Amino acid sequence: MITEKDIEHIAGLADIGISNDEVPEFTHQLNAILEYLGILDTVEDESTPASGTANVFREDEPRPSLPQEAVLANAGSTEDGFIKAPRVM
């Protein structure tokens, strides 16, 4: 069982805001999902996880970058060619 405290913790890890009145509903929904996912308990693990992947490489040859205007075009705010972000200090 996931508690309301767990939900607040997970929301914090995921950096998604949830308001206090959303907590009970999310807790309820997540517990219902986890109950449904209980079916996975009966899956037997097979020992060899075959990834089936192969190496794919790119040659080290430069390709054109985007013009600075295009890099900045979608940003909410910019300054002197930089993109503005919240302060982290």
Added chain:
Amino acid sequence: MAGILDFSPDDRCNAFITACTGAAFGDGALAGIAVAINDNISTAGIQTTCASRILEGYIPPYDAHAVELLKQEGAAIVGKTNMDEFGMGSTTGTSAFGPTRNPIDPERVPGGSSGGSAAAVAAGLVPMALGTDADGSIRCPAAFCGIVGLKPTYGRVSRYGLIAHAGSLEQIGPMARTVEDVSRLISVITRYDPRDSMMLDQPYSHRPSADVSDLKIGIPTEYFGEGVDVRIATTVRDAIDVLEGLGAETTPVSIPSVRYAPAACCVICASEVSSNLARFDGVRYGPAVDTRKPWHEAYREVRQANLGPEARLRIMLGTLTLSAGYAGKYYAKALAARQRITRDFERVFCDVDVIAGPTTPTVAFRPGEKVSPLSIAGTLTAPANLAGIPAISVPCGDVDGLPVGLQVMGRRFEDERVIDVAYAYEQEVRS
């Protein structure tokens, strides 16, 4: 031949998020054909939102590989179609831009997540569209709206530019009114792209053939049992009889591990979603983050305000299923289930060429009528995504006037064969 296509759709179903009234086109295999693009596929210069507020106003500076190829073949990109937010859902009801309605019956859902593309095709607004499919998101709306939709083999179509919510399961695929048009569209978008490291260089160049005389079709018991509407089972069984009439041989098969598919798909999708959707923070694109606030607070604010409840629920679920105490119980088990499903299909495909069954367990329902366990959909469609195999849905009759889809699954990289089987059926019932 090149020019501008005048496009002003009578969009009663809310199929489009963005419509391009004047769409340029050129020469090529799709010269002048109007193609709609699911709104999670990047289009240079055209807003691409994934039906989420968090990408409202985002205009990609680049085209997805599939879109580049469409343009090279002369297609006119006439708009971006509605979907469930980031592809999470099976009703097109979680879109931030309002639900899409089913053109066959506007009181009902079009299916999802690529419901806008299906509705645009079914309503006759465009002849073809690109959808995306991580757990049935092309095939479910194709079945609900009475059109043809193909989820290609994983690795057949470049995902470059596809804003995937679950990149290990998701493929871009064609949706159209006829199998022939689906075949035309897939032949354009399978050209190799080194930017998708999961892609193999196996372009589709095939004209559909209606010859199924030497074909062995497996009928999985799990696809006709509990949870599947009996009338759908009967309709689909009749469609398979049509193929038998054309000389195909059928044999019952069993794929017991598909019972894990919805749960495994749910965990894998949520896990990938929690990582894939973490980048939406309002710094580089999307609604602007408040740069005056401390960063965690600012991120949370922008994500809470602009991600829908379904997206936030799945982000939390995925954060949990990947977290230290739970990853073994959920994520690892889901991967194990995926492997078993893959092997079960491989085993069955030693004996049969294709597997046929219904696409969905019900016909299109009314909004809110079917809140299945937590919008976990894809009981019958998710297995193909987990196994990476091609699967097509082709209309095969109706129940109470609502379309039913016949689903045909094939071996990896045998998209040609599932197209042929769908084509044989379609040609037979049309003639």
Added chain:
Amino acid sequence: MKTIIGLEVHVQLATATKLFCGCSTDYQDDNPNTHCCPTCLGLPGALPCLNKRAVEYGLRVAKALDMKVLEESEFARKNYFYPDLVKAYQITQDDRPLAVEGTIEIEDDQGHEKIVRITRVHLEEDPGRLVHVAGASKYSLVDYNRSGIPLLEIVTEPDMRSPQEARRFLNKLRTILEYLEVFDGDREGVCGWMQTYRSKVQSGSRSRTYPPTRASRRPSPSR
């Protein structure tokens, strides 16, 4: 009190392009955000494609340090939030590195030969660069030219016993990397060579490790 030093060294590999895209790494004199593409900006839908030369350079270092190259290594996602981290995850071989168990020989403080054991080397991408605006303004400025630059992280065992030994180790390592032509000392400046001391100062039974590594949430596959 006893000084015990282990090192984590991040080396910028001297490739022409970034680790997962074709953007040029030669940006030192250029304006901010001019060496960026959908991939290194983490734009929705863009995918990574691995630079072959970065892997070759990593292997060159592994062989030179007499390391065991692992049959399979893996890039995975290290998820954490930071404004300079475009995808909110770093693609790194942190979990399954390129190579393990090597050595570098140095002189200890008494002039004797000494072996410093190399734990592992792995490839990872660098984040962008944050400029913290001083004064009254309460925001950061971000330049993503660095985002996606290939780094080779070299981790040692805690085999050094003084800052002088650590300095000799770093000089030796640097010489090796320059001889291998995988590291360009001229590019150093702001970005070529970063070292994090994982030094442990032991006194009695108490030990402390610093600085703390950046918070990471959990690994998940990179595809």
